[in-house]
Amino acid sequence: xxxxxxxxxxxxxxxxxxxxxxxxxxxxxxxxxxxxxxxxxxxxxxxxxxxxxxxxxxxxxxxxxxxxxxxxxxxxxxxxxxxxxxxxxxxxxxxxxxxxxxxxxxxxxxxxxxxxxxxxxxxxxxxxxxxxxxxxxxxxxxxxxxxxxxxxxxxxxxxxxxxxxxxxxxxxxxxxxxxxxxxxxxxxxxxxxxxxxxxxxxxxxxxxxxxxxxx
Numbered sequence: 081x082x083x084x085x086x087x088x089x090x091x092x093x094x095x096x097x098x099x100x101x102x103x104x105x106x107x108x109x110x111x112x113x114x115x116x117x118x119x120x121x122x123x124x125x126x127x128x129x130x131x132x133x134x135x136x137x138x139x140x141x142x143x144x145x146x147x148x149x150x151x152x153x154x155x156x157x158x159x160x161x162x163x164x165x166x167x168x169x170x171x172x173x174x175x176x177x178x179x180x181x182x183x184x185x186x187x188x189x190x191x192x193x194x195x196x197x198x199x200x201x202x203x204x205x206x207x208x209x210x211x212x213x214x215x216x217x218x219x220x221x222x223x224x225x226x227x228x229x230x231x232x233x234x235x236x237x238x239x240x241x242x243x244x245x246x247x248x249x250x251x252x253x254x255x256x257x258x259x260x261x262x263x264x265x266x267x268x269x270x271x272x273x274x275x276x277x278x279x280x281x282x283x284x285x286x287x288x289x290x291x292x293x294x295x
Contacts, residue, residue, distance in 0.1 A: 083172045083284050090164050091280045102236055109233045113258070113277035122224035122260070124273045129264050132219045134190065134212040137199035142188065142212060148266050152185040152295055154288055157214075157225055157260040159279065160193050160248055161201040166259070169282040174207050176285035183292035185263075192217045192249045192256070215250060220257040225275075229254040263291040271295060 095103045123129060131145040147153050156173060158166040170189060173180075180187050187209040191198065198211045217226045229237070234254040237243045246252040261283035263272035272291030274283035 083168065083282060086168050086172075087165055087280050087282060090168060094164065102240055105232050105236050109230055110278050112230070113227060118227060118258070118277055119275045122258075122275055123262070123270060124275070125270050127270050128268050129262070129270060130222055132222075134214055134219060135195055136210050136212055137195050137202050139195055142210060144264075145268070147186055148264065148268060150186075152183075152266055152271075152292065153264045154180055154185055154187045154292070155262045155264065156187075156189045156283075157220055157257045158189055158191050159256050159259065160191050161197060161204070162243055162248065163279070165280050165282065166191075167201075167205065169259070170201075170205055170207060172282075172285050173288075174205065174209070176289065177208055179285075179289050180292065183289065183295075185292050188212055190214050190219065192220070194248070194250050197248055214257075217255055217257060223260075225257040225260055226255050227258065227277075229256070261288065263288060263295075265295055 129144070131143070133141040133143045135141050144153070156169065158169060160166065173187060173189070177187055189209065190212045192214050193201070194215070195213045198213050202211045214220055220226045237254070245254055258275060258277050259279055259282055261274040262270055265271045271294070272288065274287070
């Protein structure tokens with residue numbers, strides 16, 4: 081079963097269990113983002129990625145350009161440990177890690193979660209790659225990946241789903257990155273980009289491997 085097939089099955093199960101009103105709110109948010117042309121302003125193929133330093137789960141900073149001096153890098157931006165779609169994606173990436181390494185590339189995942197929450201996720205899913213914390217979405221904002229929740233969506237996540245963003249992210253401004261996956265060459269150029277305002281859509285590991293083959 082492909083990653084997207086797993087995601088579609090999860091979406092069907094979740095949406096059938098939470099009722100039509102929450103589903104309508106989430107679908108409207110996705111549709112509004114798509115109409116806004118949000119993705120058109122984000123980092124994309126051919127762009128140069130700016131350097132950044134972000135802490136891993138042990139508080140040690142990873143410098144992007146230092147990594148790129150040694151090898152290409154695959155970067156996955158995800159929402160958080162509470163997101164079942166993110167968990168499926170991270171598990172799929174973990175399963176593909178040996179193939180990624182065989183292409184002499186590095187894999188990292190980035191979210192606005194605090195390092196402690198990122199560590200908990202890394203341990204829970206037995207992730208064998210670096211999970212970095214982008215507090216306040218500083219890097220994701222530079223790349224054009226961050227959107228702010230509508231009041232309706234914020235209320236749904238806060239009061240309907242019981243998510244405490246301050247505990248998860250260290251702040252409660254209800255901003256998140258859209259899920260995005262990049263393959264960055266050693267020349268700092270984006271060689272592959274998967275961006276979709278629909279958070280139930282993610283890059284297939286096979287597409288990532290193909291992009292690495294084309295470097």
